[in-house]
Amino acid sequence: xxxxxxxxxxxxxxxxxxxxxxxxxxxxxxxxxxxxxxxxxxxxxxxxxxxxxxxxxxxxxxxxxxxxxxxxxxxxxxxxxxxxxxxxxxxxxxxxxxxxxxxxxxxxxxxxxxxxxxxxxxxxxxxxxxxxxxxxxxxxxxxxxxxxxxxxxxxxxxxxxxxxxxxxxxxxxxxxxxxxxxxxxxxxxxxxxxxxxxxxxxxxxxxxxxx
Amino acid sequence: xxxxxxxxxxxxxxxxxxxxxxxxxxxxxxxxxxxxxxxxxxxxxxxxxxxxxxxxxxxxxxxxxxxxxxxxxxxxxxxxxxxxxxxxxxxxxxxxxxxxxxxxxxxxxxxxxxxxxxxxxxxxxxxxxxxxxxxxxxxxxxxxxxxxxxxxxxxxxxxxxxxxxxxxxxxxxxxxxxxxxxxxxxxxxxxxxxxxxxxxxxxxxxxxxxx
Numbered sequence: 528x529x530x531x532x533x534x535x536x537x538x539x540x541x542x543x544x545x546x547x548x549x550x551x552x553x554x555x556x557x558x559x560x561x562x563x564x565x566x567x568x569x570x571x572x573x574x575x576x577x578x579x580x581x582x583x584x585x586x587x588x589x590x591x592x593x594x595x596x597x598x599x600x601x602x603x604x605x606x607x608x609x610x611x612x613x614x615x616x617x618x619x620x621x622x623x624x625x626x627x628x629x630x631x632x633x634x635x636x637x638x639x640x641x642x643x644x645x646x647x648x649x650x651x652x653x654x655x656x657x658x659x660x661x662x663x664x665x666x667x668x669x670x671x672x673x674x675x676x677x678x679x680x681x682x683x684x685x686x687x688x689x690x691x692x693x694x695x696x697x698x699x700x701x702x703x704x705x706x707x708x709x710x711x712x713x714x715x716x717x718x719x720x721x722x723x724x725x726x727x728x729x730x731x732x733x734x735x736x737x738x
Numbered sequence: 739x740x741x742x743x744x745x746x747x748x749x750x751x752x753x754x755x756x757x758x759x760x761x762x763x764x765x766x767x768x769x770x771x772x773x774x775x776x777x778x779x780x781x782x783x784x785x786x787x788x789x790x791x792x793x794x795x796x797x798x799x800x801x802x803x804x805x806x807x808x809x810x811x812x813x814x815x816x817x818x819x820x821x822x823x824x825x826x827x828x829x830x831x832x833x834x835x836x837x838x839x840x841x842x843x844x845x846x847x848x849x850x851x852x853x854x855x856x857x858x859x860x861x862x863x864x865x866x867x868x869x870x871x872x873x874x875x876x877x878x879x880x881x882x883x884x885x886x887x888x889x890x891x892x893x894x895x896x897x898x899x900x901x902x903x904x905x906x907x908x909x910x911x912x913x914x915x916x917x918x919x920x921x922x923x924x925x926x927x928x929x930x931x932x933x934x935x936x937x938x939x940x941x942x943x944x945x946x947x948x949x
Contacts, residue, residue, distance in 0.1 A: 532772050543766040543780060545753045551780045551870060553764040555754040556819045561743050561902045568819035569754060569762045571782030571871065584869075588937075590947055598947040607868040608767045608779035614868040650937065651921030653930035655867045657818040657825040658795075659762060660782065662867060664930060666937060691772045699949040710862030719864035719875060720934045726799075726861065726877060727938020728949075736801055736809040738910045738939075 535606045550574055571660045575621060582652050584664040585632045586619035586720060589644060590699070593673040597698045601640055601671075601681065602721070604693040615709045616718040619664070632667035639692055641682035644669035666720070703729040746817045761785055782871040786832060793863055795875040796843045797830035797931060800855060801910070804884040808909045812851055812882075812892065813932070815904040826920045827929040830875070843878035850903055852893035855880035877931070914940040 545552045556568045591599045607614045620635030629646045648668045655662040703725040756763045767779045802810045818825045831846030859879045866873040914936040
């Protein structure tokens with residue numbers, strides 16, 4: 528197991544023909560709009576979506592429960608080449624062919640965090656970034672129930688080759704504030720879906736509209 | 739002004755070379771990871787980001803206030819070619835060169851909804867879909883203060899050619915439930931950021947963890 532650690536560095540960025548891409552393709556969509564006008568739209572699509580699953584990815588909104596510690600959530604920090612930055616996200620992963628969202632969530636959560644979890648709810652299918660891509664996902668809420676003797680350090684991960692994922696456990700009472708602090712750090716960016724969920728909680732607790 | 743309305747239909751989908759794309763490009767990123775291994779990643783990037791702004795887009799989390807009606811939020815429904823579906827989103831738009839997030843938010847909100855708004859907060863920069871793209875955005879919370887005599891119908895929009903955007907006003911008390919209902923409709927998908935914000939509010943109000 529390699530322990531050498533250094534800051535990731537981008538060495539080259541080049542145009543990629545769709546024919547040579549393995550994961551992502553660029554498509555031109557020609558369509559006729561609501562008033563009968565022929566138009567085009569440029570779309571990035573994942574090549575990996577299973578026709579059976581119909582959904583690209585799951586993200587695991589998670590609550591870590593312990594008898595004597597406050598409810599918390601586990602966030603993952605990893606270098607993301609598309610942004611050349613470290614991102615703060617909930618654990619997430621692509622859904623395998625023939626896999627249900629709940630199954631993918633439990634499998635990916637175990638791989639990325641080391642924890643066994645139980646699913647408490649599964650969201651409808653959501654569009655990741657509707658103006659640019661057909662990528663979609665489901666938010667699966669999960670719960671980890673620890674025992675009194677379980678320590679604060681998460682168990683061993685089972686990462687794939689090339690995955691370097693740091694885990695942090697944040698008390699839910701500090702969730703939103705910690706994301707705002709992370710966003711101020713150098714070379715660090717919070718993922719939009721995670722931030723929006725935390726912002727929703729923050730809004731519910733602080734808004735002056737009586738909502 | 740054209741009034742003819744029909745269901746949009748996709749007539750052709752074809753591979754798009756990055757050299758011919760105007761809005762989106764496909765790139766191969768070569769990088770050296772944390773343990774010194776050379777790796778590659780496939781990335782979709784927007785060609786339109788202003789170097790000055792450093793952010794692609796803003797979304798407007800909005801609260802519509804009226805003296806005698808409950809606080810509400812305005813959602814936009816539009817056909818999105820990448821998904822071949824109607825999406826439910828908060829109003830959003832690309833940031834122009836030299837424009838601050840607050841300015842883009844007020845301008846785009848007026849164009850898409852017809853309403854003047856005031857900005858109440860601006861989020862940190864967030865990554866739209868970190869595994870696939872460098873696209874980023876800021877959530878700008880805005881407020882619309884209506885007068886007693888203002889009706890329930892929003893004012894005229896100022897849409898660009900080809901934009902067909904339907905507006906619906908949803909009481910905040912029904913926000914989450916209405917999104918879940920929309921997601922069940924045919925050819926309709928809720929945008930992930932919007933859903934996550936509403937799910938955060940829902941979580942804050944209903945969770946059994948005392949959070």
